[in-house]
Amino acid sequence: MRFGFREKKVDERVATLQNKIYRELYSLVVIICGISLVYKVFFAEAANPNIWTEVIILVGGAVYYLVRASALGIFSDEVEMHDRSSKLKLNTKKFMLALLVGIGISLIFATINSQLYGDSTDETIYFFFLILIACLLIYIPVLFGIMVLPYVVAKYKSDKVNEQQMEDLDDEDER
Amino acid sequence: MKNKKLKMARVEHDLSQQELAKKVGVSRQTIGLIELGKYNPTLQLCLSICWALDKSLDDLFWQDKGSEQ
Numbered sequence: 001m002r003f004g005f006r007e008k009k010v011d012e013r014v015a016t017l018q019n020k021i022y023r024e025l026y027s028l029v030v031i032i033c034g035i036s037l038v039y040k041v042f043f044a045e046a047a048n049p050n051i052w053t054e055v056i057i058l059v060g061g062a063v064y065y066l067v068r069a070s071a072l073g074i075f076s077d078e079v080e081m082h083d084r085s086s087k088l089k090l091n092t093k094k095f096m097l098a099l100l101v102g103i104g105i106s107l108i109f110a111t112i113n114s115q116l117y118g119d120s121t122d123e124t125i126y127f128f129f130l131i132l133i134a135c136l137l138i139y140i141p142v143l144f145g146i147m148v149l150p151y152v153v154a155k156y157k158s159d160k161v162n163e164q165q166m167e168d169l170d171d172e173d174e175r
Numbered sequence: 176m177k178n179k180k181l182k183m184a185r186v187e188h189d190l191s192q193q194e195l196a197k198k199v200g201v202s203r204q205t206i207g208l209i210e211l212g213k214y215n216p217t218l219q220l221c222l223s224i225c226w227a228l229d230k231s232l233d234d235l236f237w238q239d240k241g242s243e244q
Contacts, residue, residue, distance in 0.1 A: 012201070
């Protein structure tokens with residue numbers, strides 16, 4: 001029932017091109033937010049830069065995409081297409097990235113802080129390994145939680161949605 | 176690859192690109208680009224065009240592998 005309103009016709013080519021523009025626009029927003037974030041953290045004069053807006057835009061956008069993609073079941077398809085054309089599985093890539101970033105951050109912190117607080121060579125070496133182990137124990141699980149866990153959960157949800165869709169199709173075939 | 180079959184069918188019906196576009200519910204440029212082979216329409220749009228011109232999908236859109244239309 002449309003109460004006399006005419007259905008708005010949409011040209012599919014125009015809609016496709018508009019979607020392409022929206023995609024580019026989102027990339028642009030992410031780039032601008034990223035630049036703003038880097039500037040505020042490293043170059044701005046303020047002691048406590050207000051970066052919540054940028055963080056919310058960046059994290060919120062990523063989370064929204066992940067939730068929508070898994071709810072629609074296309075996340076599994078993305079992973080399948082990636083794994084088909086790549087030597088490393090996406091799962092392995094995420095796992096390794098989290099591990100490398102964790103090790104990288106830990107090494108940076110250990111190097112900087114051991115040199116800052118170590119008075120003698122022995123103490124510096126001792127502090128380096130102490131901080132390195134502590135950072136590895138903290139950052140690797142945290143990064144796994146941020147980078148790998150959402151991926152695993154989204155993949156699981158997406159697989160479930162796909163299974164459900166397939167079951168629905170089978171039911172329709174039987175009818 | 177130009178779609179001459181579509182252009183011929185449109186002319187057969189004495190329709191301009193604008194008129195066919197209106198019938199199908201797209202813009203004139205879209206019809207023009209399909210005829211020029213610069214836009215691949217979805218199956219739904221192909222069907223709409225076929226219904227508007229009383230033709231089958233084969234009549235307007237089928238092409239043999241590697242053949243020029």
